[in-house]
Amino acid sequence: MGIIYEDAVLIKESEREGDHTVITVNCPDKTGLGCDLCRIILLFGLSISRGDVSTDGKWCYLVFWVVAKPTTRWNLLKKRLLEVCPTCTPAASGIYYYMPEFQQRRPPDIFLLKFWCSHDRRGLLHDITKVLCELELTIKRVKVYTAPDGKVMDLFFVTDIRDLLHTTKRREETIKRLKLVLGDAMISCEIELADPEVTARLQSFLPSSIPEDTFRLELPGQHSNGVLANESVSVVMDNSLSPSHTLVQIFCLDHKGLIYDIMRTLKDYNIQIAYGRFFANQNGNCEMDLFIMQADGEKITDVHKKNTLCSRLRMELQQPLRVDVVSRGPDPELLVINPVELSGRGRPLVFYDITLALKNLNIRIFSVEIGRCQIHDQEWEVYRILLDEWDGFSATRNEIKECVKKKLMGWE
Secondary structure (H helix, E strand, O other): OOEOOHHHEEEEOOOOOOOEEEEEEEEEOOOOHHHHHHHHHHHOOOEEEEEEEEEOOOEEEEEEEEEOOOOOOHHHHHHHHHHHOOOEEEOOOOOEEEOHHHHOOOOOOOEEEEEEEOOOOOOHHHHHHHHHHHOOEEEEEEEEEEOOOOOEEEEEEEEEOOOOOOOHHHHHHHHHHHHHHHHHHEEEEEEEEOOHHHHHHHHEOOOOOOOHHHHOOOOOOOOOOOEEEOOOOEEEEEOOOOOOOEEEEEEEEOOOOHHHHHHHHHHHOOOEEEEEEEEEOOOOEEEEEEEEEOOOOOOOOOHHHHHHHHHHHHHHHHOOOEEEEEEEOOEEEEEEEEEOOOOOOOOOOHHHHHHHHHHHOOOOEEEEEEEEEEEOOEEEEEEEEEEOHHHOOOOOHHHHHHHHHHHHHOOO
């Protein structure tokens, strides 16, 4: 069977406030491993300020310097990072080989968390979302309705990272934590395995108010030399500096999840990184050099492929998420849209950041829908949050849009 060692992931915590915590990963390689690791780091609310990546195609070595938080659960982070590291098996030669068959996992069960509250309050939805994140329950879909009498029905479709929500103990723990947040407002709370037909119906929808250009993945006007640039983003691809790799040089504004967005894009295009180095400076800019190759081990020489990848990277650097406030009848509706990985995983903490931004603005949420749609051969996650304008909030629609965007991008 596959073997994975505890020292495949090492975390050296910062000794002083303001210093970086260093995460080192040393394990067998696989395409997309960098994406999987960066996604978990983002899920724990950590920002990567510097990184080094190297691999020979079989074994890899990655180092991330992250900005620590006082509340970070480092032991749990290490456990989650170890879970995505490929297992290996020892051979007689003493060389360890990656065994991909050991990585196959069944899709997680989806559970319906349903509860009624006697009344709503500002920030309540964010407080619930925070508890679910702390419990490692991943929110897949949400339906929130406010009844005419002021009662609120919340439907959360979640998966459990710990794979224990089928047990009585885990369910009781979840309900207890929610009760602490909701207090006497909670009327009832139930947790049950979701009906597959119900979850399937929740997955596909596309609001007619969203222009199709919103879902564009690539930018027009790419140049034949593989260079795309504007005032804040530069993506340059060069085949002259290495006999076997294509060099990608990136300069852009830093944002929350930047390294994840780049790694996710390369994973979706089945591109492997042989060596990479990146860092974010104090001015809020990020520089990155990546030596990449295709799955067949060759550099990218096809002009169309080069331009397509270059354009997609630039789009991800400029617009990893789309944010807008539109009219839905007489009320404003906040829309947040982001691409989904080919593996089917959405971007971490999007709903958490949305609800936190609205809580900070003192805006009450009337209803919520989260679903997915397929546009241009790409799956998208769509968040529709109907705001309660009758609640008398003072922020303009543009201020709401900018506040939510800054929270999602980490630009506060």
